[in-house]
Amino acid sequence: MELTIDHLSKEYKDKRAVDDVSLALTSGIWGLLGANGAGKTTLIRMIAGILAPSAGQIRYDGVDIAHLGAAYRDLFGYLPQEFGFYPEFTVIDYLNYMAALKGLPVKTSKRKIDELLESLALTDVRKKRIVKLSGGMKRRGGVAQALLNEPKVLILDEPTSGLDPAERVRFRNLIAQFAQDRIVLISTHIVSDVEYIAAQNALMRGGQLVAVGQTQQLVQQMAGKVWQCVISDEELSRWKQTQRIANLQHEKDHQVVVRYLAQQPINDHSEAVQPRLEDLYLWLFDEERGGDLQ
Amino acid sequence: MTLWFLEVKRLLKTRFISVIMLGILCLSAWMAYLPVSYVQYAYQDAQGQSVIVTGREALQKIKETRGDQLITVTPEFLANALLQYQEALAQFGNDEGILFDMPDYEYSRLIAPIRNVVNRMREVYSDSKSGLAPNATALSVEDAQNFYVQCRLHLQELMMMEQENHPNARQTALRLYQQVEMPFLIYPGVTTNSVDYETLVIFLVAFGAVLIAATTFSADYQSGADDIQRCCQKGRYTLAFVRLSAVMIILALLFIISLAMHLIISNSLFGWEGTKMSLQILYSAVTFLPLNLGGEQLLTALAGLLSLLAVVASTLWISSQCKSNVSALAVALTVFLAPMIIYIMSNSVAFANWAQCLFPAGSLGLQNAFAYTLWGFQFLHLGNFSVFVPFAIIGIAIVEIPLFIGLTAHSYVKRQ
Structure with a gap:
């Protein structure tokens, strides 16, 4: 069939x-x-x-x-x-x-x-x-x-x-x-x-x-492109303009856990995380909206 | 068949449709009574006062005084009627044959019973060139004796005026007139109002039918229901024909029930014997169709049904082409009302005749109604070929019904 x-x-x-x-x-x-x-x-x-x-x-x-x-x-x-x-x-x-x-x-x-x-x-x-x-x-x-x-x-x-x-x-x-x-x-x-x-x-x-x-194959295309780090509230407003953010989680003391997509990590304390289909979606369709942000 | 029954059930359960149908049925019944309500009769009571009664009471009085049976309009009857009319004129009229200062009860007693036959006599003895009818005082008993001979002569003269260049049309008229039953028959109380109201009921049903049919396909396009339906096994031609036939059968039944109810009520009120009254007495002595009032009612109903089906089929075609209910209704109502406006505004008789025949709703208007073509003298001409307008209306409707059904099904199936 x-x-x-x-x-x-x-x-x-x-x-x-x-x-x-x-x-x-x-x-x-x-x-x-x-x-x-x-x-x-x-x-x-x-x-x-x-x-x-x-x-x-x-x-x-x-x-x-x-x-x-x-x-x-x-x-x-x-x-x-x-x-x-x-x-x-x-x-x-x-x-x-x-x-x-x-x-x-x-x-x-x-x-x-x-x-x-x-x-x-x-x-x-x-x-x-x-x-x-x-x-x-x-x-x-x-x-x-x-x-x-x-x-x-x-x-x-x-x-x-x-x-x-x-x-x-x-x-x-x-x-x-x-x-x-x-x-x-x-x-x-x-x-x-x-x-x-x-x-x-x-x-x-x-x-x-x-x-x-x-x-799984599609998700693997995003391997090494999905990162997570903790940044401050002040940094967040700048990141929102320049980075492709997949998820945000506000913590105590004005700290934010940011999941973002990039070819390379933005800072030293970013760590690679397991990609999801949503990341690929965002990777592909954010390009359309905001151009290549890498 | 399951789908067909479910479609019929769906249509009948639709509030918009059921409200319109119920409204039409009620109005049809009410409009059968209206012509009766216009009947008036005057008489003198025991104190010598003039009393005017209307409606059913007036009809009752008319039947009591003039008899409840058909009257044969023999030359002798005509002669007596003429003499009675002339006597009334001598007493209450002037030299120009106009009655004035006549008490209502005298009018009901002396003039009303014979007014139609005297007018028919004046009609057939009208001047062949000017068309002017003579005064009743100018007619003689001899004229009354020769009335039926004069009817044929007058038709010949009239057809020569109306259809000078179309001998086929003239021959058709004379051939048909030979079949008209003579002497004519009249029935007390019957008026042309009942014919007008039959025409009005047909217009009303057709108007309601356009409202119902106009959204048949467009409503589903608008709601998106169509997307699912046309993906189903029977969602193309089968659904198109199921929908077409369901709408057309429901509306045909609505028409038949409305008209039947209207005619049954109307004829029961006026008296069924009235259906045997000669059409020639009601409208024109030279109406060349061999019909009595009952025949006219049935032929008008048949033509109305065919025109209604053509209108419904054409409206369904419009519906199958329109994306929204508003546009479907606007276009369908414009197409429905356009022939009436064209007919009224047209300066050319030939153009008006063609419009009346070619538009599906061409003969469903008020002034351009089919019934009025029956006592007209209009023909459609194509080269040497001539066809009497009411026959053309029926023939063209018979062609248009399958044509628009086919166009609708094709348009629905091919829509993207």
């Missing part, structure tokens, strides 16, 4: 939103990381078949998804960033409607809906109108519809926006459980959403892929 993105581009009048992206998605969880405007949503909409590429091709097991048509959509699940629903629908109405739209037989859909309501803790609110639900519950409803047809390819665009920390953890666990023998692509700018569950990641910037690989 492979979803191949082959030299994919999308051009608008004045902008190239996705620029010659190639990527082979295999089973497992993939993180698609990038700042807002990096081209993630455009790429995802092309993978979903909502948007036609200006150039390039997307193939599922070697066949162009445009030719697969309904057969591709049959094995596809999608939760977009802005998830629209009908205000008059209850949770169960909505899932029944989506099950019919996905072509599930009535009996199968009933069983599947019950299972999903249970696993997503929505059983109690099944007859409640979606519009009355909390942001997290609405999002879970969206996840439920995406999983209804047990998709082989599941695309989630910013799936945790609006969720509280506990719901994020629950969501991560659910996806991790679901991902076996499936391609799951999670697009996000929140690194922690994918850091622990994505086996592989693709990082996008300016419509292009700037890094692709297994999480």
Whole structure:
């Protein structure tokens, strides 16, 4: 099972939103990381078949998804960033409607809906109108519809926006459980959403892929570039202007523990620390914002 | 079918749609009563005072005094009516044939029952060049005896004026007029108001249908629901046709129920025998379609249904092209109301006729209503080919329905 993105581009009048992206998605969880405007949503909409590429091709097991048509959509699940629903629908109405739209037989859909309501803790609110639900519950409803047809390819665009920390953890666990023998692509700018569950990641910037690989490999690229030291409050304001700071922790006596990214340590008392995916993200995307600060 | 039923259920559960539908049903029923409320009857009470009654009471009095049955307009009936009218004129009118100073109860007793037939006589004996109708005093009993012969002659003259360069149109009119049942039939109490209100109900349903249909696709584009739907197995042509058919069937049923309710109430109040009244007595003696009032009601309803479906299909196409509900509603309402404005403002009869036929809503307006074309003499001309406007309206609507359905489905599926 492979979803191949082959030299994919999308051009608008004045902008190239996705620029010659190639990527082979295999089973497992993939993180698609990038700042807002990096081209993630455009790429995802092309993978979903909502948007036609200006150039390039997307193939599922070697066949162009445009030719697969309904057969591709049959094995596809999608939760977009802005998830629209009908205000008059209850949770169960909505899932029944989506099950019919996905072509599930009535009996199968009933069983599947019950299972999903249970696993997503929505059983109690099944007859409640979606519009009355909390942001997290609405999002879970969206996840439920995406999983209804047990998709082989599941695309989630910013799936945790609006969720509280506990719901994020629950969501991560659910996806991790679901991902076996499936391609799951999670697009996000929140690194922690994918850091622990994505086996592989693709990082996008300016419509292009700037890094692709297994999480550990990507993180290792940052080895020797992540440092930590203690500085004073006064120094901090200068550092903020000149250094790429990944984290700050205020201590007693106006001291601050600073985690920063640099090719070389800034001072003698800096020590190298274990890099994280977030460091790579910051390394790549801070360049875009502030130029090379090394 | 599961998806179709769920779509219908979804639409019916939408508050905006259910409120509009309920409003239309209530207004349709109310508008069936309005023409009755305008009926007036005056009589003299025991003290010799003039009493005017309206509404159902007036209808009741009319039926009591004039009889509750169809009256055949024989030449003898016409002659008697003419004499009665002339006597009334002699007593209460002037030399120009205008009645004045006539007590209301005398008008209800002497003039109202025969006003239509006398006017039809004046119409067919109007001057062939100027079109001016003679005074009732200028007509004779002999004219009354020759009324039906004169009807045919008058139609020939009129068609020569209206369609001088189109012999096909003239022949069609005369051929159809041969099938008109003569002598004509009249029924006490029936007025043209009931036809006007049928037209108004059709306009109202169509207006509501545009409001409902305009947001069918655009609402999902706006909310983002469309993104998920079109990624589903049945999210393309199947969903497009499910949505199209669900909206069109719901609105067609709304139209049928509204019109049926309106006509049943209206005809029950006026009396079902009234549906057999000749159209030629109500509007023009030379209306060449062989229809009675009931036939006119059914044909208007059928044409209204076809036009409504064409309007709904074209509105769905607009909806499938618009990103937001506001733009979809604005464009759909403009397209819906434009033919009415064009019709009113147009100086060219031919242009107005084409606009009336080509726009899906061309015959759903108030002045440009389909019913009014039935007793008109307008034809569409394309070279030597001429077609009577109401027939063209029906034919073009039948073509437009599948055309706009196809365009909508294509536009929805290809949207990015």
